[in-house]
Amino acid sequence: METRIDGATVYTGKIFRVERDRVRMDDGREATREIVRHPGSVAIVPRQADGAVVLVRQYRYAVGRALWEVPAGTRDQPGEAVEATARRELAEEAGYVAARWKRLGEAYLVPGWADELMTFFVAEGLTPTEAHPEPDESFDVNPFDLNDLRVLRGTGELDAKTMLALSWAGVDIWTDPKGLK
Structure with a gap:
């Protein structure tokens, strides 16, 4: 177990802040830890009646390309319940909008340097409504059947949270229907 000695906030942004802490390790040595403090997030697997999963495609500046992802977002509204955040983001x-919701669980996305805890949901009984992306967001929206999801996985066009969310929701994007090669 590491014990915090002291620290400071070195950056505060719109979504997160970065802290640099000095810690004492179990053996008495000191180390520096840089941590991204994040309010948490949600990810939703929207499943249509035919089993297709609705994904959103957006350009991710940090990696310089567009990715297909499950709808997701930051818990940035103080006092908002986690399921309310998921409903809003979907x-x-x-x-x-979805008639049925199931909470799948929670996972830390990158615990080596961030405390972001993502809560995962499956949403079913989907009804179209007008999308209202944030002013700095732009999305393509498309449903994908299982075979198409497997193709996307193979091309690297799915991000890690989406692969985790799909697996957790019981969508097997890993098994090649032709077997091992």
Whole structure:
């Protein structure tokens, strides 16, 4: 277990802040830790009646390319319940409301340097609504069947949270229907 000795906030942004802490390790040595403090997030697997999953495609500046992802977003509204955040993000990004929700669980995305805890949901009974992306966001929205999801996985066009969300929701994007090669 590491014990915090002291630290400082070195950056505060719109979504997160960065802290640099000095810690004492179990053996008495000191080390520096840089941590991204994040309010948490949600990810939603919107599943249509035919089993297709609705994904959103957006350009990710940090990696210099567009990726297909499950709708997701930051818990940036103080006091908003986690499921309310998920409902809001599904409508904003994908343009759907859902009649049925199931909470799948939570996972730390990059615990080596951030405390972001993402809560995962499956949403079914989808009804289209008007999407309202944030002013700095732009999305393409498309449903994908299982075979198309497997193709996307193979091309690197899915991000890690999406692969985790799909697996957690029981969508097997890993098995090649032709077997091992």
